[in-house]
Amino acid sequence: MKDILKLNAISPLAEKTLGKNYKLVENSTSPVAVMLRSFSMHDYALPESVIAVARAGAGVNNIPVADYADRGVVVFNTPGANANAVKELCLAALLLASRGIIDGVEWTKTLKGDDVAKQAEKGKKQFAGHEIMGKTLGVVGLGAIGVQVGNNAVRLGMNVLGYDPFISIDSAWKLNHNITKIDSLDNLFEDADYITLHVPLTDGTRGLINAKTIAKMKDGVNIVNLSRGELCVNADIIAAIKSGKIHSYITDFAAPELLNVQGVTVIPHLGASTEEAEDNCAVMAAQELVDFIENGNIKNSVNFPACSAPRVGKRRITVIHRNVKFVLNSITDIVSGAGINIENFVSQSRGDYAYTILDLESDVDDKLLAKVCACDNIIKVRKI
Numbered sequence: 001m002k003d004i005l006k007l008n009a010i011s012p013l014a015e016k017t018l019g020k021n022y023k024l025v026e027n028s029t030s031p032v033a034v035m036l037r038s039f040s041m042h043d044y045a046l047p048e049s050v051i052a053v054a055r056a057g058a059g060v061n062n063i064p065v066a067d068y069a070d071r072g073v074v075v076f077n078t079p080g081a082n083a084n085a086v087k088e089l090c091l092a093a094l095l096l097a098s099r100g101i102i103d104g105v106e107w108t109k110t111l112k113g114d115d116v117a118k119q120a121e122k123g124k125k126q127f128a129g130h131e132i133m134g135k136t137l138g139v140v141g142l143g144a145i146g147v148q149v150g151n152n153a154v155r156l157g158m159n160v161l162g163y164d165p166f167i168s169i170d171s172a173w174k175l176n177h178n179i180t181k182i183d184s185l186d187n188l189f190e191d192a193d194y195i196t197l198h199v200p201l202t203d204g205t206r207g208l209i210n211a212k213t214i215a216k217m218k219d220g221v222n223i224v225n226l227s228r229g230e231l232c233v234n235a236d237i238i239a240a241i242k243s244g245k246i247h248s249y250i251t252d253f254a255a256p257e258l259l260n261v262q263g264v265t266v267i268p269h270l271g272a273s274t275e276e277a278e279d280n281c282a283v284m285a286a287q288e289l290v291d292f293i294e295n296g297n298i299k300n301s302v303n304f305p306a307c308s309a310p311r312v313g314k315r316r317i318t319v320i321h322r323n324v325k326f327v328l329n330s331i332t333d334i335v336s337g338a339g340i341n342i343e344n345f346v347s348q349s350r351g352d353y354a355y356t357i358l359d360l361e362s363d364v365d366d367k368l369l370a371k372v373c374a375c376d377n378i379i380k381v382r383k384i
């Protein structure tokens, strides 16, 4: 039985998914892998025995990803595992942006006396709103979350515009055919009654919503930002709310200037905060680890390429190496030179690193592995 070290509390479903060959433990001197959520690994002494780290969640800035790549430790994350949670909050945000629900509820709490029902009836018109059916929603970013938001908005009767110049084939397959593909963000800004952001924070997306882009939008536009606070220039949003250009801004990212501004709703980063999302992340992280430990397959790594193959042959060798010339020749020369037939061979690279899987017709001894290990630019070799 192998130890998987957990550096945070992880949903019990992880242990169930790992199965009987693994023990999820809080202490171990020789764990094969690590699971964590937000624990900072930057000053952590990673045991030599660890071959993989799995973060139950998407962001990996708590993990020294590049250092681990150099050591041949594969880091996994769980993209999309919390997408449904964020999608549901986004749908709620669209409704909150349209109806005076929050203000109305707050106002109702202030009512006193036996005739509150009568007072409520009399005062409710100040909170009347709009329906989202028939309105136009612009979805910026059609990844795991954006696709689900767009598809569900179509089901709610919205006209949905989607913008994502880098859309993956997977996302494109999942996208409802009623979503209109938009090639220019300006066109989306001009036509949308609601805009929702589902892009990562990068140099290209930082400050995406600013005075200039807001000027291109419809008067009374509603903006939902559950992605990252820095995608929007808060001062410009507030100015536009005050001028009436923006009707409402709903964000999952608190900032001092956003609090207590009429028209701004700040949610305390609840996007992925559901029990189900935590379960999904834990299950996905556990599945990624098991498939890597037992089959050497890499899926959803943030420091090595995706590289998987169905098992064939008697023995599998996996090699983590630098992405430079002649490494593959060295590996195959050694294996073939020992008279071993390579039944299947897959190799993928990503930046400075590459990963190679060889399925062999017969078993190999440790001497041969040591020979492969000793070649230039080889980082780690495993026999599975």
Ligand SMILES: NC(=O)c1ccc[n+]([C@@H]2O[C@H](COP(=O)([O-])OP(=O)(O)OC[C@H]3O[C@@H](n4cnc5c(N)ncnc54)[C@H](O)[C@@H]3O)[C@@H](O)[C@H]2O)c1
Residues within 6 Å of the ligand: 058, 079, 080, 082, 083, 086, 140, 141, 142, 143, 144, 145, 146, 163, 164, 165, 166, 167, 168, 171, 198, 199, 200, 201, 204, 205, 226, 227, 228, 252, 269, 270, 271, 272, 273
């Ligand atoms: N509020 C929360 O708790 C919470 C939880 C999960 C994710 N998030 C945020 O949501 C974002 C989206 O998550 P996801 O799981 O859908 O990610 P994802 O990687 O599946 O999708 C992101 C999409 O954005 C697209 N994209 C990148 N740059 C773009 C650009 N300049 N213009 C248009 N599209 C662009 C990509 O092509 C990709 O399809 C994450 O980056 C994260 O910041 C927030």
